[in-house]
Structures are given as C-alpha cells and as structure tokens.
Amino acid sequence: xxxxxxxxxxxxxxxxxxxxxxxxxxxxxxxxxxxxxxxxxxxxxxxxxxxxxxxxxxxxxxxxxxxxxxxxxxxxxxxxxxxxxxxxxxxxxxxxxxxxxxxxxxxxxxxxxxxxxxxxxxxxxxxxxxxxxxxxxxxxxxxxxxxxxxxxxxxxxxxxxxxxxxxxxxxxxxxxxxxxxxxxxxxxxxxxxxxxxxxxxxxxxxxxxxxxxxxxxxxxxxxxxxxxxxxxxxxxxxxxxxxxxxxxxxxxxxxxxxxxxxxxxxxxxxxxxxxxxxxxxxxxxxxxxxxxxxxxxxxxxxxxxxxxxxxxxxxxxxxxxxxxxxxxxxxxxxxxxxxxxxxxxxxxxxxxxxxxxxxxxxxxxxxxxxxxxxxxxxxxxxxxxxxxxxxxxxxxxx
Numbered sequence: 001x002x003x004x005x006x007x008x009x010x011x012x013x014x015x016x017x018x019x020x021x022x023x024x025x026x027x028x029x030x031x032x033x034x035x036x037x038x039x040x041x042x043x044x045x046x047x048x049x050x051x052x053x054x055x056x057x058x059x060x061x062x063x064x065x066x067x068x069x070x071x072x073x074x075x076x077x078x079x080x081x082x083x084x085x086x087x088x089x090x091x092x093x094x095x096x097x098x099x100x101x102x103x104x105x106x107x108x109x110x111x112x113x114x115x116x117x118x119x120x121x122x123x124x125x126x127x128x129x130x131x132x133x134x135x136x137x138x139x140x141x142x143x144x145x146x147x148x149x150x151x152x153x154x155x156x157x158x159x160x161x162x163x164x165x166x167x168x169x170x171x172x173x174x175x176x177x178x179x180x181x182x183x184x185x186x187x188x189x190x191x192x193x194x195x196x197x198x199x200x201x202x203x204x205x206x207x208x209x210x211x212x213x214x215x216x217x218x219x220x221x222x223x224x225x226x227x228x229x230x231x232x233x234x235x236x237x238x239x240x241x242x243x244x245x246x247x248x249x250x251x252x253x254x255x256x257x258x259x260x261x262x263x264x265x266x267x268x269x270x271x272x273x274x275x276x277x278x279x280x281x282x283x284x285x286x287x288x289x290x291x292x293x294x295x296x297x298x299x300x301x302x303x304x305x306x307x308x309x310x311x312x313x314x315x316x317x318x319x320x321x322x323x324x325x326x327x328x329x330x331x332x333x334x335x336x337x338x339x340x341x342x343x344x345x346x347x348x349x350x351x352x353x354x355x356x357x358x359x360x361x362x363x364x365x366x367x368x369x370x371x372x373x374x375x376x377x378x379x380x381x382x383x384x385x386x387x388x389x390x391x392x393x394x395x396x397x398x
Contacts, residue, residue, distance in 0.1 A: 032059055035115040037106055043120040045173025046093050047148035047197075050119065054106060057114070058085030064109045069094060070102055095197070099123040099145065121145075122173065124199045128191070132206040135184060135230045135256075139205065141177045147197040148173045156182060157190040159233070159255050169195060181207065183256040185233045186283040209257065209285040211277040219294025220313035220340070222265045228277050228285065231257035235279040241266055241289070242273035253279065265291060267338045270314035270364065293339070293364040297357065301371045306347045308357075308370065315339040315361040324358045325370070326350070335361065347372065 033056040040051045052067060060081045067075040067089060074091045081087060098121065105116035124145035130137060146152055146169040154164040154177055167177045177193075186209050194200040211228040218224070226239055226247075237259045239247040247263035257279075272290040293314040302308070310323055310331070317339045323331040331345040339361075352374035359366045 032056070035060070035106070037104070037115045037117050039104060039117050039119050041172055043122055043172075044093060045122055045124070045145045045148055045169070046095055046097050046199075047150065048093050048172050049090050049148070050093060050104075052089050052091065052104060052106075054087045054115065056085060057081045057087065060108070060114065061085060065114065066107050066109070067091060068103075068105045068107060069097075093119075093121060093148075095147075097121050124201045126191070126193045126201045126203050128203050128205060131204070132208055133181065134208050134210040135181050137181045139179055139181060141179075141191065141193060141203070142175075143169070143177070143193050143201065144172075144174045145201070146173045146175065146193070146195045146199050150195045150197055152177075152193050152195045154179070155192045155194075156184075157192075158182065158184045164191075181205065183229060183258065185255075185257040186230050186279075186281070209277070209279070209283045211275070211285045211287050213275060213287045213289055216288070217290035217292050218265055219292055220265050220267045220338075221294075223262060224265055224275075224289065225260060225262045226275065226277060226287070227260045228253075229256065229258045230285075231259065231277070231283050232279040232281040233257060235281060235283075237261065238278050239263060240274075240276040240278065242268060242275075257283075265289070267313060267340055269317055269339045293361075293366055295359045295366040295368060297368055297370060300369065301373060302347060303373050303376070304347050304349055307344055308347060309342065309344045310357070310359060311340075311342045312359055312366070313338070313340045315341070315364055319361045321359060321361050324356075324360075326355050 035056045037052055037054045061083050063081050065079050065081060066073050079089060100121060102119050102121060103116050104119055106114045108114055122145040126141050126143040129140040148169060148171050150169055151166050152169055152175055153166050156162045156164050162182060164179045167175045169175050184207050186207050188204050188206050190202055191205055192200060192202040207230045209230045211226055214225040231253050234252045236252055237249040238245055239261060246266050247261050249259050249261045253259045268291055270291045270293050272288055274286045275289050276284055276286045278284045291314050295310060295312040298309040315321055315335050317335055317337045319335050321333050321335055321341050322329055323345060325348055328348055330348060331343050333341040333343040335341045350372055352372045354369045354371050357368045357370050
C-alpha cells in the first residue's frame with residue numbers, strides 16, 4: 001500500500017461515520033410551517049372592521065411587521081411578533097376602496113412579503129323580493145355594500161318623491177328593510193337606498209292596476225260599485241261587464257290612479273262574468289261577478305182573488321218558467337233571450353197566513369212568501385145611488 005494513500009483512506013472513513021449522523025440530525029428536526037393569515041369577514045363593505053389572524057410566525061419571533069391593503073400600509077405603527085408566533089389585529093376597510101378583490105399582506109420590516117390573503121369588497125346594490133304587484137304589496141329591500149354601521153334612507157319615486165324610512169346598515173354593510181307599496185299610478189317606480197356617505201343603489205317596482213267590487217254576486221238590476229287604484233294619472237275609466245261597456249267614471253282618476261263608479265247589473269243570463277276596468281292608456285284589471293236568478297212580487301200581502309205580478313231575471317233564456325202557489329201551479333211564462341220574464345196570476349182560494357210562491361225554470365228555483373190577510377176587507381159601499389137619494393115614481397094619473 002502506498003503511504004500517500006493513507007490520509008485519503010482515513011478521511012473517507014471519517015466521512016462515512018459523520019455523514020449518517022448529520023443525515024439523522026436533519027431528519028429529526030421538524031420543518032416549520034409557512035406563515036398564514038386569515039381574514040374575518042372575507043367579504044364586506046367599506047368601513048367594515050376586518051380581523052387579521054396570523055399563525056406559524058415562529059420564525060419571526062420578536063420581528064417587526066407591517067400590514068398592507070394592496071400596496072398601502074394600513075397600520076400606524078410596527079407590530080412585533082410575539083413568542084407564540086401568533087397574532088390578531090383589526091383594520092377598517094378604507095373609504096376609497098373600490099368593489100372587487102383586494103390583497104391584504106403582512107410584510108417584514110425590510111419589506112419582505114411574509115403572508116397574504118384576499119378580501120372581497122361588495123358592490124353597493126339593492127334587490128327587491130318582489131318586483132311587481134298592486135298598491136299595498138309587501139316588499140322587502142335587501143341591500144349590501146353600504147357603509148358599515150351608517151344610516152340608509154329609502155325613497156319611492158311617485159308623482160313626488162316619497163321618503164319610505166331608514167335603516168342602519170350592519171357591521172358588514174348589509175340590511176333588510178320592509179315596507180308596503182304606497183298609493184301610486186300604474187307603471188314602473190324607482191326605489192332608492194342611500195347612506196350618509198353618499199353610497200346609493202336603486203331598483204324598480206312595477207305597479208299593476210287593481211279593481212274590486214262591493215258585491216261578488218247578485219241579480220239583474222242590483223246596484224254595483226267598482227273601486228280601483230293603481231290606474232293611470234288623471235284618466236277616464238270604462239267598465240266592461242262580460243265584454244259590454246256598462247259604465248264610465250264621471251270624473252277622471254286622481255293623482256294616484258284611484259276611482260269609484262256605481263252602476264246597475266245589466267240584464268244578462270245567470271253565470272259568472274268578467275268585470276273589466278280599463279283606462280285611457282290601456283291599463284286593465286278585472287274582477288268576477290256572478291249573476292244569479294232573481295224574482296220579485298209586486299205585492300207581498302193581499303186577499304184571495306187579488307192579482308199578483310211576478311217579475312224574474314237571470315233564468316235560462318227562452319225557457320218555460322212555472323209559478324206554484326204552495327203546491328198548486330198557477331201560471332207559466334217563457335223567458336226572453338236574457339232569461340227575463342213577467343207574468344200575473346190571481347191568488348187562489350187559501351187560508352189566511354203565509355203561502356210559498358215558487359218560481360222555477362227546471363234548473364234554478366226561487367221562493368218568496370205571500371201572506372193572505374186574516375181580516376176581510378170591509379163591505380164595499382156603492383158609489384151610486386147615494387144613501388140619501390130617493391126613487392121618484394114615474395107613474396101618474398091624469
């Protein structure tokens with residue numbers, strides 16, 4: 001063996017022993033986790049207080065750090081990493097921050113980026129839970145992106161701008177506000193929400209006309225009142241009963257499209273009809289009305305032999321109608337094309353008291369009471385000759 005080779009062999013033996021030991025030491029030392037920051041909340045509006053929580057900063061114990069919002073430093077003084085390697089700090093989202101994604105970062109005193117996370121600033125907007133309906137509809141305005149903790153004022157654009165009320169935005173710039181649609185004309189109306197810092201959003205609600213009737217059913221000739229709101233501004237209203245124009249307003253609707261008109265139920269067959277209210281601009285709404293058969297007697301009390309007139313409406317068109325006095329049939333008639341009729345009969349021999357008069361077309365029956373008087377009428381006194389008159393003899397002797 002060459003003597004010059006001995007130092008080399010000795011060095012190799014030492015390395016063979018040392019290297020495994022170093023490798024063992026390296027594997028027995030745990031690697032430190034990368035620093036992390038989390039944000040709460042992760043989505044909010046300007047003015048919101050956001051909490052930054054940092055963990056795994058053990059490698060930077062005692063180091064000073066700064067917090068940046070995008071590229072602007074938002075901490076007024078340096079923060080020192082505690083021995084635990086964890087920290088928590090709050091900051092308010094700047095007033096000039098634009099909606100969208102923004103980065104929040106933790107940097108060393110030398111400007112080295114240690115950790116970062118993103119924050120979403122919400123857009124200022126409102127949303128209605130319903131976007132159309134009649135006057136009086138309950139509506140909820142849901143808003144977000146308004147200045148956190150500030151008062152929000154709501155307006156409804158009618159003929160004049162009307163203030164609906166106010167609500168305080170939450171700590172994240174959200175709110176829910178409830179109201180009912182005020183009296184207003186047909187069509188689209190703006191609804192706005194604006195906070196004290198000038199952040200504003202708007203939505204649109206469409207008012208649909210509405211008409212109601214004071215009755216839902218009745219007979220021909222009954223008095224009917226149609227009332228409506230949410231129609232056109234200062235507009236004439238025409239009422240159509242089953243497609244037939246039957247009435248119009250004597251005055252135009254008011255500033256908020258309100259009207260009222262009274263008319264008689266037209267002579268039509270008994271069934272359910274659409275009653276439409278239409279204004280000059282074509283705004284329309286309908287209600288339903290059912291014409292029922294109706295009968296009337298020209299008198300409800302009398303004596304045996306008295307003549308009674310029966311009038312009816314709303315029966316089957318061109319059908320035979322029978323009239324019974326108790327169980328006795330006393331008259332018949334044929335209805336016209338509208339189901340109307342008129343007939344007369346004499347009260348048959350019957351006891352005093354109430355008697356049932358039944359009118360029927362085979363499908364519809366109506367019943368009324370007629371009362372026979374219990375006190376007979378007085379004996380009639382002759383008109384001529386008068387009581388004091390005397391008969392003059394026409395015979396004479398010459």
